[in-house]
Structures are given as C-alpha cells and as structure tokens.
Amino acid sequence: MTCLPDKTDKKLGLLIDLDICVGCHACAVNCKEWNTSGITGPMEDIKPYGDDPSGVWYNRIHSYEFKKPGEVDRTVYFPKSCLHCEDAPCVTVCPTGASLKRSEDGIVLVNPDVCIGCKLCSWACPYGAREYDTTGGVMQKCTLCVDKIYDETIPEERRVPSCVSTCPAGARHFGDFADPESNVSKLAAANDARDLFPEMETKPVNQYLPPRKRQIHKEKSLNHKVSNVKDAMLRWAKLDFTG
Amino acid sequence: MCACRCGINVHLKDGRIKYIEGNPDHPVNKGVLCAKGSAGIMQHYSPARLTSPLKRVGPRGSGEFEEISWDEAMDIATEKLRAVRNKDPKRLAFFTGRDQSQALTGWFSAKFGTHNYAAHGGFCSVNMAAAGLYSIGGSFWEFGEPDWHKTKYFMMFGVAEDHDSNPIKKGIGTIKKRAGTKYVSINPVQSGYAAIADEWLGIRPGTDGLFVGALISELIKAEKIDFDFLVRYTNSPWLVIDNQGEANNGLFARDEEGNPLCFDVSRNVVTAMQVGKSKPAMVGEFELVDGTKVIPAFQHIIQEFLSEKYELSYVEKETGIKTADIKRIAAEIAEVAFSEEITLDVPWTDSYGTKHDKIIGRPVSFHAMRGIAAHKNGFETCRMIHLLQMLLGAIDGPGSFRYKPPFPRPTPPHKKNAKKSAAPGEVAEAEPLGFPAGPEDLAVDENGEPTRLDKAFSWEYPLAIHGMMHMSLHNAWAGDPYKVDVFMMYMANMAWNSSMNVENALKYMTDKDPETGEYKIPYIIYSDAFYSETVPYADLILPDTTYLERWDAISMLDRPIGTAEAAADSIRQPVLEPDRDVRPFQDVVLDLGVRLGLPGMVDDNGAPLYPGGYSDYLVNHERAPGVGPLSGWRGENGESHGKGVPNKNQMQKYIENGCYWEYELEEAEQYNRFANQAYLETATKMGWMGSPEPIVLNVYNEMLQKFHLAAEGHGEHVPPEHARERIKTYFNPVPTWYPVQEHVDINSDEFPLSALTQRPAHMYHSWGSQNAWLRQLTSQNYLYIHPKTAKEKNIDDLDWVWIESPHGKVKVQAKYMEGLNEGTVWTWNAIGKRRGAWALDEKSPEFQKAFLLNHVISENLTADDGSVRSNSDPVTGQGAWFDTRVKVGRADNQSDETTSPLIEPVKFYDKYQRPDVLQYGFKKNRSFDEYERSLGTTEEKGT
Amino acid sequence: MHPALSVIVFTTFSGMGYGLFIWICGNILIGTPPFREEIIFGTSMSFILVATGLLSSVAHLGRPERSWRAFSQWRTSWLSREGIMSILTFGPIIFIGGETYLNTGLDFLIMPMALLGIIGAVITLYTTSMIYASLKAIPAWHNKWVIAGFQVYALSSGGVAYIMVAGWQHYQIVMDLLVFALAVKIMTWIYIDRNRGQYKRESALGLSDFGKAKPFEPAHSQKNYLQREMGYELGSLRRTVMRWLALGGGFIIPAALLYVGFPLAPVIVVICLIGMMAERWLFFAEAEHVVRLYYDKDEI
Numbered sequence A: 001m002t003c004l005p006d007k008t009d010k011k012l013g014l015l016i017d018l019d020i021c022v023g024c025h026a027c028a029v030n031c032k033e034w035n036t037s038g039i040t041g042p043m044e045d046i047k048p049y050g051d052d053p054s055g056v057w058y059n060r061i062h063s064y065e066f067k068k069p070g071e072v073d074r075t076v077y078f079p080k081s082c083l084h085c086e087d088a089p090c091v092t093v094c095p096t097g098a099s100l101k102r103s104e105d106g107i108v109l110v111n112p113d114v115c116i117g118c119k120l121c122s123w124a125c126p127y128g129a130r131e132y133d134t135t136g137g138v139m140q141k142c143t144l145c146v147d148k149i150y151d152e153t154i155p156e157e158r159r160v161p162s163c164v165s166t167c168p169a170g171a172r173h174f175g176d177f178a179d180p181e182s183n184v185s186k187l188a189a190a191n192d193a194r195d196l197f198p199e200m201e202t203k204p205v206n207q208y209l210p211p212r213k214r215q216i217h218k219e220k221s222l223n224h225k226v227s228n229v230k231d232a233m234l235r236w237a238k239l240d241f242t243g
Numbered sequence B: 001m002c003a004c005r006c007g008i009n010v011h012l013k014d015g016r017i018k019y020i021e022g023n024p025d026h027p028v029n030k031g032v033l034c035a036k037g038s039a040g041i042m043q044h045y046s047p048a049r050l051t052s053p054l055k056r057v058g059p060r061g062s063g064e065f066e067e068i069s070w071d072e073a074m075d076i077a078t079e080k081l082r083a084v085r086n087k088d089p090k091r092l093a094f095f096t097g098r099d100q101s102q103a104l105t106g107w108f109s110a111k112f113g114t115h116n117y118a119a120h121g122g123f124c125s126v127n128m129a130a131a132g133l134y135s136i137g138g139s140f141w142e143f144g145e146p147d148w149h150k151t152k153y154f155m156m157f158g159v160a161e162d163h164d165s166n167p168i169k170k171g172i173g174t175i176k177k178r179a180g181t182k183y184v185s186i187n188p189v190q191s192g193y194a195a196i197a198d199e200w201l202g203i204r205p206g207t208d209g210l211f212v213g214a215l216i217s218e219l220i221k222a223e224k225i226d227f228d229f230l231v232r233y234t235n236s237p238w239l240v241i242d243n244q245g246e247a248n249n250g251l252f253a254r255d256e257e258g259n260p261l262c263f264d265v266s267r268n269v270v271t272a273m274q275v276g277k278s279k280p281a282m283v284g285e286f287e288l289v290d291g292t293k294v295i296p297a298f299q300h301i302i303q304e305f306l307s308e309k310y311e312l313s314y315v316e317k318e319t320g321i322k323t324a325d326i327k328r329i330a331a332e333i334a335e336v337a338f339s340e341e342i343t344l345d346v347p348w349t350d351s352y353g354t355k356h357d358k359i360i361g362r363p364v365s366f367h368a369m370r371g372i373a374a375h376k377n378g379f380e381t382c383r384m385i386h387l388l389q390m391l392l393g394a395i396d397g398p399g400s401f402r403y404k405p406p407f408p409r410p411t412p413p414h415k416k417n418a419k420k421s422a423a424p425g426e427v428a429e430a431e432p433l434g435f436p437a438g439p440e441d442l443a444v445d446e447n448g449e450p451t452r453l454d455k456a457f458s459w460e461y462p463l464a465i466h467g468m469m470h471m472s473l474h475n476a477w478a479g480d481p482y483k484v485d486v487f488m489m490y491m492a493n494m495a496w497n498s499s500m501n502v503e504n505a506l507k508y509m510t511d512k513d514p515e516t517g518e519y520k521i522p523y524i525i526y527s528d529a530f531y532s533e534t535v536p537y538a539d540l541i542l543p544d545t546t547y548l549e550r551w552d553a554i555s556m557l558d559r560p561i562g563t564a565e566a567a568a569d570s571i572r573q574p575v576l577e578p579d580r581d582v583r584p585f586q587d588v589v590l591d592l593g594v595r596l597g598l599p600g601m602v603d604d605n606g607a608p609l610y611p612g613g614y615s616d617y618l619v620n621h622e623r624a625p626g627v628g629p630l631s632g633w634r635g636e637n638g639e640s641h642g643k644g645v646p647n648k649n650q651m652q653k654y655i656e657n658g659c660y661w662e663y664e665l666e667e668a669e670q671y672n673r674f675a676n677q678a679y680l681e682t683a684t685k686m687g688w689m690g691s692p693e694p695i696v697l698n699v700y701n702e703m704l705q706k707f708h709l710a711a712e713g714h715g716e717h718v719p720p721e722h723a724r725e726r727i728k729t730y731f732n733p734v735p736t737w738y739p740v741q742e743h744v745d746i747n748s749d750e751f752p753l754s755a756l757t758q759r760p761a762h763m764y765h766s767w768g769s770q771n772a773w774l775r776q777l778t779s780q781n782y783l784y785i786h787p788k789t790a791k792e793k794n795i796d797d798l799d800w801v802w803i804e805s806p807h808g809k810v811k812v813q814a815k816y817m818e819g820l821n822e823g824t825v826w827t828w829n830a831i832g833k834r835r836g837a838w839a840l841d842e843k844s845p846e847f848q849k850a851f852l853l854n855h856v857i858s859e860n861l862t863a864d865d866g867s868v869r870s871n872s873d874p875v876t877g878q879g880a881w882f883d884t885r886v887k888v889g890r891a892d893n894q895s896d897e898t899t900s901p902l903i904e905p906v907k908f909y910d911k912y913q914r915p916d917v918l919q920y921g922f923k924k925n926r927s928f929d930e931y932e933r934s935l936g937t938t939e940e941k942g943t
Numbered sequence C: 001m002h003p004a005l006s007v008i009v010f011t012t013f014s015g016m017g018y019g020l021f022i023w024i025c026g027n028i029l030i031g032t033p034p035f036r037e038e039i040i041f042g043t044s045m046s047f048i049l050v051a052t053g054l055l056s057s058v059a060h061l062g063r064p065e066r067s068w069r070a071f072s073q074w075r076t077s078w079l080s081r082e083g084i085m086s087i088l089t090f091g092p093i094i095f096i097g098g099e100t101y102l103n104t105g106l107d108f109l110i111m112p113m114a115l116l117g118i119i120g121a122v123i124t125l126y127t128t129s130m131i132y133a134s135l136k137a138i139p140a141w142h143n144k145w146v147i148a149g150f151q152v153y154a155l156s157s158g159g160v161a162y163i164m165v166a167g168w169q170h171y172q173i174v175m176d177l178l179v180f181a182l183a184v185k186i187m188t189w190i191y192i193d194r195n196r197g198q199y200k201r202e203s204a205l206g207l208s209d210f211g212k213a214k215p216f217e218p219a220h221s222q223k224n225y226l227q228r229e230m231g232y233e234l235g236s237l238r239r240t241v242m243r244w245l246a247l248g249g250g251f252i253i254p255a256a257l258l259y260v261g262f263p264l265a266p267v268i269v270v271i272c273l274i275g276m277m278a279e280r281w282l283f284f285a286e287a288e289h290v291v292r293l294y295y296d297k298d299e300i
C-alpha cells in the first residue's frame, strides 16, 4: 500500500560516519553478496565479463573533493543507499502498491511480485536509491537487510545489515532513530548529524555524520636547548641519564 | 585469500556459495570483510578458472595449449626437474608470488638443492622488513602494529592498503572515534586512509627520510628524547671505536668477554655496559686503556642529525612540507610523548634484573609501508623512522608501536641464508632465504660474484633477505650470472603486473638463442588458478584450485596473524570440491618431492611421508623437534601449544575453534618485549626464540659498518672492486637520507614528475578484473594529476595524455585531483589488462582504456656514468617502483579514446560460458508477501 | 531524463486525443455539433490516439502483463489516478461515438456525456501532468507551467485535429490557441532556464558548509541505471535544433498553414504531432534530475 503510515513504531536506519569512511567499497560488495540471494534478489549483472559491465547495487560509494578557501582540500568518501525516508516520494508515486513503507519499522521495500516496472519511483527518489532490474522488469532497492536483521537463527549481535557488519572501519551504524536512547540517535545528536538534501522534504531516516574539524593546532614549536654538536657535547657531557 | 589473512565463514546452499562473511571471532578481522573478501563468490566462479593441466603447443605467448592429464603433467615436470637436480640444482629457479606457503616452497627448494628461490618480498616491501629486523627486531608491514587502543598520536607514512588491510581500517576507525587522538598522514596522495586523517601532508615522493630526520633534529635540539630508554634498551651508550681508516673503525669497543663498553660518568671510567647499573655518558670523547679513541654511539646520531642536511629550509624545499609545520609536528609529538605518557600499574622485570612497578608508554605511534619501502632510499628512511621511535622511547609500550609475536627477534634473526646451491643430487646447506649477519654470510663465489640468479645476498645487494624476484627473468634471459634450465613460478603474474617494464619481461620469456633456436629461458613451469597474462608464457601449466577448495595455513613459520596481545596462526579448510581437473599446488609440490625422492618428503624406502597431501604435512611435519607449521593443540592429545609432538587430531581442533589458534600473553608479557624477562622466557618455551636473551635495539648498526669496512678493504671478505664504492656510500651505521638517482641524474629536469601507483582497496592486484562484481567498481583507471600541473601543459580534465619516462610511454586518460602533491601523478595499480587474458571480452575497458604504469618503470637504470644497475635499493635489493620519473603531455589524437600501446592479444580462453546477464543468487520459493510476513518469526530459517 | 519514445508517444498522442475530444464535446455543448460522420470519425480518432498513447505507455513497463495493478493506488499515486481517469474517460468517448453510430435512442444522454467527457478529459490531462509535476526531484517538471502546458498543448494540438475532422470554422480560435500555446511553451522554457541552479551538490551531500564539492572517483567506472535513465546530457546544438523543431512543428507551422488556408488538414495534423513529439522529447531531455548532483552536475 503506497499510503505512508502516519507514524512508524520504529525508525530503523543507518548512520554513516563520513569522518571514518575510507571508501573501501566493502559495504557495497557485501550488500550485493547478501542481497543477491535475499528477499528481493537476485541482483543482476549486465555484461559481467563484457565491454560495459554494470549491474544492480543497493549501495554505491561515491567520493568528492571539497575545496574551501583557506583550507587544505579534503577528500570525502560518500556511501549512499536508500535512506528509508519518512515522507518517501518513491512510495506515494507507486501506482501498484509494490512500493511500501512498513508501519512497524519504517523500512521501505519493493514487492517484486506486484511491481510493474514503471520506473516512476526511481524518478521520484531524489537520492538515486532505486535500481532497475532489467531481467525481472521490476524495481529493486536496499532492503535494510530486512531478511537478516530479523533472522533469529543469526546471533543477535550479528543481526544487523550486511553493510554494517562488514564495514572494516566501523563507519556504519544501525539502529532505531525513533528511540532517543538508541546508539544511532545518541551518535547523531552528539555529532551534528545531517539529512541529505533537506530541500527535498523527504525526511530521510538515514543520517550522515559530517567529517569533523581537522585538528591542526596553531603555530607551535620546541625550545631548542642545543643547536649543534658542540653545544650538545658541552651540555650533556657528564649527565647521568639513567632514570 | 589474500595477504591480510582474514577469517571467513562460507555459507553454502545446494552445494553453491550463498554468503561469505567475516568470522566474528577471528583475531585478524573480528567479523569484518573487505570488498575483495565479499566478492569471493565471483572469484570462485570466475570463467577464467583453469580447468586442466596444459602443455604449450603454439609459440610462447600465443596461448595455444593442449589439455593433458595430471599423470602426464607430473611426469613431464618430474623428468625436467630430475634432470636439473642431477646436473646442477641451481639451474632450477623457483619464484613464488603472493602465496602463503613460503615455509613449504622454501623448504622444498632447499631439499631440491637450489638456492634460487624467493617469493615476492624483494619487490614488495623488503625494505620494511630488513630495516625493522636489523634495527629493532620487528617491523611494520605485518610484524607489528600501532597500539590502536591507546595511542594518542598516530603518524602513517605511505600506506594505501597494506597487508593488514582490515586491521588497519579497524584501527584507524578506532582512533578516529577516540577524542583527543590525532592521526597524521604523510602521503603524496590524499585518498583512502589519508582522506580521513586529521592532518594530511602531501610530501614529495622519496623525501620522507629528510622529513623524519628534521623531526629527529628538532627533538634532539629540544632534548625531547627519552634518554633513560636509550640507555637501557638501545646501544646508544655503547662506545664506538674512532680509528679512521683502520679495520676496527666504527665497531663497538668490547672487553675480553665481548661485552660492549661505556663510559661511566659516576666513576669516570670506561667499563662494560651493565644495564641498570652503569651510568653511561651519551656524548664525549674517551680513550680505551690502549689509547684507542672511542665515542658513544649516540654521539654519531647527533652528528648526523644536527648536521646541515636536516636544516629546515632545505628540508622544506626538498619535501614540500613547510618549516612551520615540521616544527609544529615535532612539538606535538614531544608533547604527547612526554606530557601524556601512559602508565599501567603492571609490575614486570627486565632482562637485566630490574623490577619495575609500572609499564610506561609514550603514546606516539608510527606505521609505514610501500610508500617508504619502494624507493632506493627506503631502507634508510625506514631505519630512520625506527630511530625516531627509539629516541622517543616509543617502542612496544602502551600507545606506541607494538610487536606481534613471534617478534621481536634478535637483530638480525639467527636464521642464515644459503650461500650456494647443493651439489647434484644433494640437499642445500640451508634454506635459500635468511639473514646475513656480516660479509661472511653473503652468497658469493671466491671472486665475490653472486651465486644466486637474482644476485640477492651478493655484494651488490647484500641484505636482499627476500630475494630479488624482479631481476630473476632478466638475469635468466641474460645468463647473468648464469643460465637456468627450468624456471618455475607460482601465483605470480610476472608477464604483466609484477614485472617492471612489461615488454622486456615478455621478451625475456620469448627470446630465442640464435644459435640453438631454443628459448633463452628453456623451460617454464607455472601454477596459476586463472587464465592470467603469464599462463600463455609457460610450457607447462599446473592448474591450482581456488582458495575455497584447498587446505592452507598461515603459519608462525611464515607470516604470523597475531596481534600485539596474542600469538596466533590459522588454517583454511576446503569448503567445496573442485569440479574440474585441478589440484592444490601445495599437494603438487609434495608430490613432486616424492617423485624426485627428496629427503624429508619420502622415507628411506621412497614412500611418501605425507601421503595425505598438504594437510597431512601441516599436521605431521616437524621443522625442529616439536616445532611444526601449526602451533596450536600440539602434543599427542592437543595439550601443548607452541611446541609439542604432532597431534593427529590437530586439524579437527582448529576447525572446532573457527580455524585459528590464539595464545594470549599475560599483560605483564605484552610490553617492552625486547627486554621483558617473562616474555622472553615464554617466547623461548613456545619456540619463537632460541634463548631468552634480551634484544638490544640498534640506534647504531655495527653490522652495516662491517660492510663499510669490508668495502674499505678490511677483513677476509672484501667486495670486488666494482662494488666497493657503492657499499661505502650506502652502508652506514647511522640512518641517513640521500636523494634517489632519478631525482638528481641528468634526466631529472626532463622528467620532472614522480609517478606512483596505489592499490585500490577493492582490487587484489591483477585478480580483481575477472571478478564480475569488482570490475564493475573499477574497470578503467585514470592518471591523476594536479590541475595546476596539468594546466601548465594545457591538459584538460579527462584529456588523453602521454605519460613518458626514459624507458617507455603510455597513452592514458588524465583526471584532475586537488588533494595531490603537485609534482606527482598517480594511478591505480594493475587495472589495465592484456587483451585476451582473464576471459574478458575483447572490448573490455580493462584492455581498451585502462593501463599499467609498469610499462614506464624499468628494472634497470643507467647512471650518469653509464653504468647499469638494477632499479633497486642498494642495501636490500628492494624494487624501487616509486622512484619512477615521468613527463606528461597532451596527446594529439583525442578521439580514438584508446590506450596505447595495445600489446598483441593472447589467445582467448573460453572454457566457461560467460552470460550476457548474470543473475547469481538463490531465488525464494515463496511469495514476497509470505516471506515478508514471516520475518522475525521462527518460520524463516537462515542457512 | 532519458527521452523514451514510449512515454513521448503516450503523452503526445493521448494529449491530442483528449484535446480533440474536448473540441468535439465543446462543440456539442455550445450547440454547434459536428456532423454525424464527423463525430464518429472524431471520436474514433480520439479513441485511437488515446489508446495508442496508453498502449505505448504500457510498452514502457517492465512487466506490462501486470499493468492492471496500476489502478489500485489512486489515493496517493498520480499515475494510478491517471490510469483510472483515462479508462473512465473512455466511457464518454465510446458512448458519444457509439451512440452516434448505432443510434440506440439514448441520444438524450449525449449532452451530459459531452459535459462528463470534457471534465474527464481535463482531469485526465491534469493527472497526466501531475505524474510529472509532482516530482520534486525534477525541477523542470515540478511547476505550474507543466500543468498548464499539458492542458494547453492538448487543446491546441487537438484543435488542429478537430479542423481535420470537422472543417475550418474554428480555425481562427485554433490559430490563436496555437499562438497561446507557443507563448506558454516559451514561458515554460524561460521559467526552467531561470530556475536552473537552485539545487547544489553540496546540499545533496548534506555538506553545504564544507566548501565546493567536485566528484573524485565515481562509484562505478561504467554508467549505471541511474545515469542511463536520468543522466541524459543534452548538447546545446541538439537543444537548439529540437527547440525550433518543437516550436515550428508544434505551433508556428500549423498556425501558419491555418493562416494561409493550407488545404491538406491531415498534413497539418501530422506536422503538429511531430512538433509535439519534439516538444515532448525536449520535455524529457531538458529535465535534469537532481540525482545527477551525485554524479556529473554541480547544480541543477
């Protein structure tokens, strides 16, 4: 049903720390490997060994160089998957009900059994989080690993999205943004978390922590006590250096 | 799967791989997995997999093969090898690449009788290993790590990925999350790890030694050094003989028992250095009883670092790092090291009997890798970083660099390299690789000329402790110093990305002797698992399995996986049966050993000692009594660790424990291990050390001075004339910096830019491109160039340009990057591929647009005086990839959008269907609705 | 946006079809109904145009066999509403055409049906326009000009078709409408050209306070679905050519031919349809999706 729930019990989502992401693509590939056998898989690859390889990815890692006058340029890696928006335009435009936002946890999903592949949702999403499956003729997207985070056969601490459990740098966090006491809410509150593209008024659930201020202190230098070998020999000649 | 050796759990369904995840308990990765590891499915099902042994039928390089049986393949190989062994074992050259079986392959070579064996380390990072092992008995690379949990100031030099790639990412992530910890990256390129540093210094390549030297100079001038540490644990106070021109000049003065001497300021006498008792002078000129002049080693240090070489204005000019920044960073380091020291209330006793009630740490830590190593001054630069750590007292304390067991080891470790190969049919005197402790250990003949094919351990490259694989093809082709009959390679793509100057490498393999019409390298045997660029050049291919189809081990004898707190080793078990006619290469090696009747591989009756293959060997082989490839659960019932008789259930124990063994040290054994009595005793008990002797850290390296003296003509072992000047110049007891040849030679103005490569985090050298997922991330590489540098040459963003060195040129697409040293261009390593290889379509971007920088890198360099030398570090023989200098110019033809030169394609490999659309996965057997509704109930069961 | 033929045909054909139908119904309502044959021909033509448009839009789907599902989400989805309205509007079209042809004696219903037909067609056109105008992520579409345009172009192109169907008596109004539509189109272009650049990459990244951002390494070295679908890069030459083709074919030439009384009305219809297709091609090609901010565009 493409009516958005008035309110979801939980707001599950990701908090991505741009201060820590090194752009290694581990999350993107692990996502692919889990989800290609997952609830909305397979995720196709077109011309996998050919001249123009491409395919379905629920998560892609971009990178940018930022230039600010008077500062050293900065390279920022930027992973991006579905933000599970509260006011998800991709859901409301869907004519079939294939796009849905779950009322229990806010996860936005596409039902591949119902989708007609009109692509309108991918036009509606400002973030480029929807991926078209040419073989199945249906839309796909990040599932927040809904088939992993609720799988009780997986040990509880590993019951997090694949991209989170695999991230070597620990740049990705998963949790309930509706709960102010959750890890993600606390981290977000403490670190100036950002919405992507606030003008689009989608109220993204996923949040990004911006790169932190660089720790370059003011001018500082050591007081020299000696300046050449001769000085040093004079000064240290007969000192007892043992503790 | 790769050098970082992470633990993985492979989930199967219906006999196919469903999901590979990081093993949450594994000491290396603790559940995380990199992009390559996560793409293991596509690696395993690659259409480029070899399917059976192959015998070449077309000319070399054509890729025309006949499929043969294993019986035939093994017969051919045995016959070839037997002939060599019976004639002259050294005429077998055996070079292996990025494998984890060096304990096996090195041992095999010794039993075969050849010492022409090495793995990739010589062109990889031997500078790191050698500089560390000869200075502090441990090193960066994978032998030590910063104390990620306690460090407060972390400085990383020249690392894009490193072998410890997941641990480093985890570590940096940990540091970044801890308030008050600063992370500084020194790297010409601001990408990857450098992108998230608190401070990035875009240094000019090859000049790090000057920068570190300047820091040392600042710290010494301000007396911000840990004199107490230097006195106790280093040879700083030892007296060095000052006797210019004589045979003992620069050696340590010792008493009759061989104890080093110091000048005790409390008694004003020269006396044996007794740690904890002596009050030694650190500077001054003294006399021995016989009148010989002596000065403390430390004084040599200050003579170097207070010299004008490290004058800040000069350093700024050479490195591009501002004087104010150098001063500030020195001050920051000093502040953290000396005002924010960490004390742990853990009593411990040092090797000299002093009891300490606390462990003190100076929480400044350093890490460095190939950005330092792959230069011709890399050995010295790396030694200098270790010197800086010693001066700060920041070695193996809380918050500093820390060893991973079995390190530290004696400086150098006691294992000796083979000096020559064995007589026909005999076993070699020692394993090929080891650690020379002086000129007497070199692998040279009576004329001082190299006995090894690659000239490692010769007067040209005395401390080439990992061999010099990058010279092996050239030398075998040139017959310099001699020819070989069989050239055997394993897991090394020498016809492409692991050779400098690819065209030449191909020539070496295809050139024929005009007289005999035979190939100059007569027979090439190669084991690869995939149709790489090198496969078409071999005469016999022994196809390997993928990593998921065989046993492997990461042994303490090889490259340990432990952490600062624990020793560890691990195994990999086969999870899938090969569905093609391939065999694990380790089994093949053991089988060859059996067929050749090599001692250690067969019993007295010629029956195999390890009939079960590699896993049998792993369990039952003993290197020394009680010491085998695996350390865990030894002893008849698995009761002992480290040492113990073989346990037939050992593998089972490993598998039950998640395929690894981990031995955590007591907290009191975790620090200052070079002189921590409890640790040294444990290490001895575990078999990591021969005896619990303390390891004195070398600020001053007497062994290097011995080489220097030899070059001056002193002693029994002196270099031949042609090598003398070089040894005199490059063997110095105190770390120093010199500019590399390309920066100062006659070409340096014409080729003004440094050209570098970096590893993409998601690609493993050449293997990534066959992987359907990874190649979607990167199938084309660009030459990154600073916009300012580009604009001077009228190069626009995305223009096609020629990048040209004195050795060759390649047409590539340029791309602007701001976070880059202006005098540097760079690209990703090993994205460009040879047409026809890796089962990729002819039109693939890897062939048409991507490029390999190796085309412009040369393995030989001509000096201004006309002499030709390997492009390698003069001490260790490390391949100097990153000294390459180039010029870049806009290409006239912008429209064809193709790289150049396009080397002729090799024959296409079509053993597997390559789908136009790949839909890997397991389809659900019920509707989405049902599935979704069942989530979170016990209905849905995972695998 | 990638200009897909199926969607271009969908909107131009159905636009002309509904426009034509509005003309027919309007004339019925104001008491100047066309002749019987003209009504039959006109409604048939309008039916065929609308049906071709809808079929073409179905061809655009990945799973056309499931297209029936598209009627279910009328509460939120303009596409769903459009589907429903277009089917409902077939009612009056079929009724008026069928009743005129069969003469079953229900002709008293023709007037109310004509009224319903106009309402239905206008609403259908509105829903069609809202499919596009509701998308905030595509600023060139997310505005009132698009809504107005769909109605006006339908009426002008439908008017041209009406002349072909029912003769020249309204040619003056049609000409005026064409000129008016031309003005709307030009105003739309001025509007979207002026409004370019309101969204910045830095804001898309949530990092507006970090200075100017420029892409470094792309996520993937070859293009992906998003770039192929929404990354259409319109060259300036092509833009100019297509703009003239749209203006000329869609408005100026038909108006001029009407003015000079060009005798072959079907030719004018075809020219107008080609012009409208060019207009619609540009409608897509010129519309930049904000997702490009993550890729190649600094601002949109």
Ligand SMILES: Nc1nc2c(c(=O)[nH]1)N[C@H]1C(S)=C(S)[C@@H](COP(=O)(O)OP(=O)(O)OC[C@H]3O[C@@H](n4cnc5c(=O)[nH]c(N)nc54)[C@H](O)[C@@H]3O)O[C@H]1N2
Pocket (backbone or CB within 6 Å): B003, B098, B124, B125, B157, B158, B159, B160, B161, B162, B163, B164, B165, B186, B187, B188, B189, B203, B204, B205, B206, B207, B208, B369, B370, B371, B372, B375, B756, B757, B758, B759, B760, B761, B762, B763, B764, B765, B882
């Ligand atoms: N993903 C991935 N991981 C790998 C590998 C792989 O292929 N892919 N290969 C493995 C192997 S074999 C190795 S040897 C390791 C190597 O791992 P690294 O040591 O990280 O090697 P490189 O990727 O060569 O990166 C060298 C870095 O040094 C910088 N650099 C170059 N010259 C200088 C200099 O003069 N000064 C400074 N300060 N920096 C400099 C370069 O910009 C680059 O960032 O990685 C291992 N891990």
Ligand SMILES: Nc1nc2c(c(=O)[nH]1)N[C@H]1C(S)=C(S)[C@@H](COP(=O)(O)OP(=O)(O)OC[C@H]3O[C@@H](n4cnc5c(=O)[nH]c(N)nc54)[C@H](O)[C@@H]3O)O[C@H]1N2
Pocket (backbone or CB within 6 Å): B097, B098, B120, B123, B124, B125, B490, B491, B492, B493, B494, B497, B498, B499, B527, B528, B529, B530, B531, B532, B533, B534, B544, B545, B546, B547, B585, B757, B758, B764, B765, B766, B767, B829, B830, B853, B854, B857, B881
């Ligand atoms: N320009 C430039 N060149 C470089 C470097 C650089 O920084 N810049 N780095 C250098 C360094 S440090 C290194 S270590 C080398 C690495 O270069 P190589 O040692 O050549 O390493 P790879 O390309 O990773 O792979 C070698 C071969 O192993 C094969 N292989 C993969 N899996 C298996 C298996 O399971 N069994 C067998 N038998 N074979 C397998 C692959 O198919 C491939 O052909 O490159 C060097 N070359």
Ligand code: SF4
Pocket (backbone or CB within 6 Å): A020, A021, A022, A023, A024, A025, A026, A027, A028, A061, A077, A079, A166, A167, A168, A169, A170, A171, A172
């Ligand atoms: S795995 Fe983590 S560090 Fe790597 S790209 Fe993803 S978020 Fe960034």
Ligand code: SF4
Pocket (backbone or CB within 6 Å): A081, A082, A083, A084, A085, A088, A089, A090, A091, A108, A124, A125, A126, A127, A128, A129, A130, A141, A202
């Ligand atoms: S990110 Fe895009 S696809 Fe995901 S919920 Fe928001 S609008 Fe929908």
Ligand code: SF4
Pocket (backbone or CB within 6 Å): A093, A094, A095, A096, A097, A098, A099, A110, A114, A115, A116, A117, A118, A119, A120, A121, A122, A138, A139
């Ligand atoms: S493509 Fe599928 S999910 Fe997207 S709007 Fe159309 S029917 Fe809904």
Ligand code: SF4
Pocket (backbone or CB within 6 Å): A030, A031, A032, A035, A058, A059, A081, A082, A141, A142, A143, A144, A145, A161, A162, A163, A164
């Ligand atoms: S939450 Fe799951 S589906 Fe979404 S990006 Fe992460 S791994 Fe992929």
Ligand code: SF4
Pocket (backbone or CB within 6 Å): B001, B002, B003, B004, B005, B006, B029, B032, B033, B034, B035, B036, B037, B038, B165, B166
């Ligand atoms: S590829 Fe290397 S770094 Fe990556 S998971 Fe495997 S072993 Fe670890």
Ligand SMILES: [Mo]
Pocket (backbone or CB within 6 Å): B120, B123, B124, B125
């Ligand atoms: Mo390497």
